[in-house]
Amino acid sequence: MKINYFNTCFALFILGIQFCFGQKTIEVNPLLQKNIKINSQLHVSKEKAITPTLTALRKFDLAMDERRFFYLDFDVTQAYTTFKIANTTKHKQDMVLVFSYPFIEDAKLFKVVNDSLYPQGQIGIFSREKPIGRNWKIPIFSPPNETSNYLLVLKKAPGKPVATDITLFSNEKHVAVSGLQNTLIGFYFGITALSILFTLFIFGLTRHSVFLLYGFYLVALAIYIASYFGFSNVFLPAEQLNNGRTVYVLAIEFSTILFVLFAQKLLRAKKYLPKLNRTVIVVIIAAIVVFRVILHIIGDALADGQFAIFMKLWYGTILFLILAVLIELLVYIKHNPRIGSLFALSYLFMILGAVFVVLHQSIGLLKVTFFGLSHILFASALEIILLSITIAFIVGQIYKDRNTLANTLLLEQQRFLNAFVQGQEEERKRLGAELHDNVGSRISNLRRVFSHKHKDLAIEKEFDMVCDEIRNMAHAITPAEIALVGLPGAVEELLEELAKSDSLKINFNSFRFPDNLEEDMATNLFRIVQELLQNVFKHANASVVDIQLFSHKNSVTLSFEDDGQGTSHKKKTSGIGLKSIQSRVAQMNGQFLFDSIKGKGTSVLVIIPTKYT
Structure with a gap:
């Protein structure tokens, strides 16, 4: 009994020190927008997740973490943070706690009053509740002239890292920020939709598979971005929210495969680097399709160490494909500098976006945001714009080559017809001269000889008619009198x-x-x-x-x-x-x-x- 009493007192003492010295008070105002990580500390546990109590939380380790976002490593199962809100006004203040990561498994907010925890809200893909909008949000109501302590507990499965911003907004500020973010996201999907339609139209005209692959890549990329920004949670039923994470992962994999295949076609790797092209295809089939299918089937049965090995193999495969496309790009630029340079610039944005996502989401090294949105949205938008311009140049090149070929064929056809007409004219002249000078003369001589030996008017008349026919035929063939x-x-x-x-x-x-x-x-x-x-x-x-x-x-x-x-x-x-x-x-x-x-x-x-x- 004494031990339990001591443990409880110790836990309260630790939490009290944290509330007093380990956090800053967040003052409520109409323009409130505070990053909770800056104003609090993170405590983590690698043990099996437990029901949050003040006594149990004392066993968590303080994370020596200077990040400006919350990062829960692969082996972390549960974490908590505390923060304090002060409402110095005479009115109740409505606020909202917003999470940027759409695949939070379970998050519970408690209000700490007199050493007790009072639940304020629960969100997450295992909470059986759908989010309102694309972000997970927990509303907070702060009474007038009150300073309140809050405790937020995050729970997740081992082997799946979590990186998320947790921001406290006033309702007015949240509406304004959400409006701007939704406008930017809508602009991105508008560009993507136009690019897909443009690509399908070009494919319909040219029937080149490179444009079809690019269209499929854009579709997979749009699904990935939609999942990354939480739209999968909006469309999936509450009991299937975990499937959104599967959609997210599959979209990453398919977009990677399709981009590499698209790059093989566009960079003409089969022509310039046939051995590397074959190797890339083998890697895609063996190391991505087969490997990832097996991982999705047996992934839940793998131990943490085995799962980590599979993930390293996955990252190694992606690194190989990135380097392979880079080599193919360098070779292609030598043959087509303009298209190659545009593709290189778009490829740079794609690589930076992918690398930054891995560094942020999987490793937790850095975070780049603009207007509260991840860099991946803007990098992807620039990539799509540049790739679409590249496609436009390719189409122009195709039609230029077709026109050149058509003109060449036309010239060859014209040369053939000219030769045919010229030969026909020369043959007519030869036949006309032959009829007039040779055949006509010989028949005229024959008529004179016959007339000298035989006096037959009927036959002479026939000779005259034959001579006239030959002369008319020669005239029809070669109208010499035109001159x-x-x-x-x-x-x-x-x-x-x-x-x-x-x-x-x-x-x-x-x-x-x-x-x-x-x-x-x-x-x-x-x-x-x-x-x-x-x-x-x-x-x-x-x-x-x-x-x-x-x-x-x-x-x-x-x-x-x-x-x-x-x-x-x-x-x-x-x-x-x-x-x-x-x-x-x-x-x-x-x-x-x-x-x-x-x-x-x-x-x-x-x-x-x-x-x-």
């Missing part, structure tokens, strides 16, 4: 020959057409007229054709219209004849306008630039 009579004259002569053998009505007009048009240009236009007429005879089933040749300043124009049956949209430019026409027009740097409506005829306009007026 003499000009293009309009050559077209008129062609139409006169066609009028003799076809019932098609052809109207032809020429207005201010130059007589000194270059022979190659005139020949190409003549061939275009021939090709268009050939199409009419074969396919159009037309009764009237209108052809016009006229000139403008610095150009000549060929207009060709028929009232035939036209053609469907798919067949407008698919024919070999029309491709030949397009090639000839391209040779002359001209424009080819083709319009055909099924059942309503066809209209063609060829405009060729020229120095003539």
Whole structure:
């Protein structure tokens, strides 16, 4: 009995010394925002968690801790701190105790009155109570003109470190700070959502897997940030709040895997560093997927020492992947400095954010906050902005390469068509000369010999008709008189020959057409007229054709219209004849306008630039 009495007195003595000398009094005011850690000391225990009593708390060890936040190491199971609040006003003051870490397992606040503990509130993922908002909060009501002592007890499972700010706010200050923080968080998720939509849109256009991987990475990163800032507690039922920690861990792992895979694609590691690329893939499969799946399945059955070994392996794997991507980045910058530099800058923010989180949350070495929010939010936002800019540059590079390739293919196609047209023209000239000079001459000689030996008017007439056919054919193949009579004259002569053998009505007009048009240009236009007429005879089933040749300043124009049956949209430019026409027009740097409506005829306009007026 005496021992119990002595223990109780000793505990009260220790707590009394702490209340008097180990803490500062927090004075209540409308702008109150006080970090509890600065105004108190932390006592920890590595023993099995117990029900908080003043007698039991005396067994806790004083943590020689100069941190400005509360850090409970891997092997700590329970901790407590005390603080004093003084309300010197004549009115009751409403305050709130806010915890920054969303996965607090159990926290109880007691008011110390006459050596007794009076519960004031309990929060945590095992409390079976949902938080109001994304942060855990315990309301505190301070009576007027009263100084009160409070004791806060934190409980957690071994093997899972906890780093958290615990801040005392007045209600007015908390509303203002929360509004600013929620605005910044909303801005972050807005940027992320826009980046995801942008990336999916780019993937839809290009079908490049690098953009799909980036989109998945952004989704995993958004889930991680949402869990880090406590939104998992908002959406999960009260009895499943512990699952939020699982979501948080899985989001870290998946975002890491997806980022590394995304980096492999973007940095073209398979091309520049194939061996390292294969090693990274093996590490991802073996050391992350398999290893972490096994850890999640049997993690609860592991002893503290075994769990620590697994965590060290995990951190070693992450370190290897960071270094691997860094090496790939240095190699890639040599080949593409602009995109590589942007990616390097975004990678720097990602690494700093990840390292600072590990140093803060797992090791408790440092903490960086802006506006009361962890640095990870701002580092991640800068990373996403820079990565999205990088993606935009990559898209520009892809389209530039595609345009270059398309132009190259177009030039090759044009060169082929030009060669084809040129070869066709040369072959026509050869055949025309052969018909006119050789075949025609030989038949004429044969006619004279036959006429000298035999007087048969019918056969002589047949010889004359064959000679005329050969001459007309040679003329159609090689209109040699273009240089003499000009293009309009050559077209008129062609139409006169066609009028003799076809019932098609052809109207032809020429207005201010130059007589000194270059022979190659005139020949190409003549061939275009021939090709268009050939199409009419074969396919159009037309009764009237209108052809016009006229000139403008610095150009000549060929207009060709028929009232035939036209053609469907798919067949407008698919024919070999029309491709030949397009090639000839391209040779002359001209424009080819083709319009055909099924059942309503066809209209063609060829405009060729020229120095003539």
